[in-house]
Amino acid sequence: MLEKRDAHGFTYRLHEGSQMVMHHHFAGQTGMPVAIQTWVIPPGGFEGSHQHGEDAQLVEFYQVLEGTGRMHVGTQTYEVGPGDSVLAGPQDVHELINTGSTELRVLVVWGPPGETDLSPYGSHQISQRLRAELPE
Template identity: 60%
Template sequence: MEPFEARDQFAFDYRMHEGSAMRVSHHFAGHTGMPVAIQTWVIAPGGFEGFHRHDGEGALQEFYQVLEGQARMRLGARTYDLGPGDSVIADAGVDHDLRNTGGTDLRVLTIWGPPGAADFSAFGSHQLAQQVRGAHSK
């Protein structure tokens, strides 16, 4: 498999969780060597993912990052308005939905897979990230 994919090279139309149709790029078709799926979704104005959750044997955690556009994310009892660069984690078992609230296409990076943890503590960028988060929580 080639180690490069151009933007939208292998995109396809797809409807998730009884939401509206969206354009999906499932990067490298899941052949990244990592236990996650990495996708880019393009959702038209007014479009939405569909309110859902992943629990039980199919439990998944999902990371969302807005690349372009404006969105609203329902996550359990909370709602977040998102713009470019904003990120959200939907934990397994938590109801959630993503909706395009802007007037242009919403482009979102999603990474999803089974819940779990990895130890990145040996990496300097991880160590600094922990320090920065600690400084913001004081």
């Protein structure tokens, strides 16, 4: 299946944030227990501060594709740009803000917490080994 960039975008407002354009890739029909979305947040726009705790246990992965922003996760604040990734756990209060003068395009993958065994895969093994070698 192919889904072209911006083919199925719609205007949406999350968590009392500002309006953005959202793309819910394959409308949840990937066969994986996650949602895969692209958000396009206008300059000055924001997601809205929130957490996924008691009723909806969710983990969210954000990767900046284009633009710049500021991400608050718990007590941490991160300045983010293209290629940067941030992970927000179910209890983390978090928010993404577009701090740039252009659109902020972000890949967001979210779903319930859980684990899967990726150890048989070579790319996972290399990543784990590299992370163990890097100083904190």
